[in-house]
Amino acid sequence: MKLPVCPHCHTVYRYGEVRRLLFHREATCYHCQKRFQVKKTRCLLLLLIWAVVCIAVNILSLVWIGNITLIGIFITNVILAVLAILLTPFFIRFTANEQR
Numbered sequence: 001m002k003l004p005v006c007p008h009c010h011t012v013y014r015y016g017e018v019r020r021l022l023f024h025r026e027a028t029c030y031h032c033q034k035r036f037q038v039k040k041t042r043c044l045l046l047l048l049i050w051a052v053v054c055i056a057v058n059i060l061s062l063v064w065i066g067n068i069t070l071i072g073i074f075i076t077n078v079i080l081a082v083l084a085i086l087l088t089p090f091f092i093r094f095t096a097n098e099q100r
């Protein structure tokens, strides 16, 4: 699990910078000024693992905390959703444009 690098000059992008580029299809490298594509890795296995983790956490919170309220379950799921959003920059890859 690592943050993306520029395909041209291999500049490592920081977390905040990746977040900023998250909703762009293309971006220009601040270091070498070359353009590259921003791609999300859509790994089905990762989604599946995440779904299993979410379900497991829900079941475990029900088992361990016997008198958990609906609000408790809701908060747990909100935390899981926020965590998923926070982890997205680690699944972003920068690729060089094909046309040169």
Ligand SMILES: [Zn+2]
Residues within 6 Å of the ligand: 006, 007, 008, 009, 010, 011, 029, 030, 031, 032, 033, 034
């Ligand atoms: Zn670069």
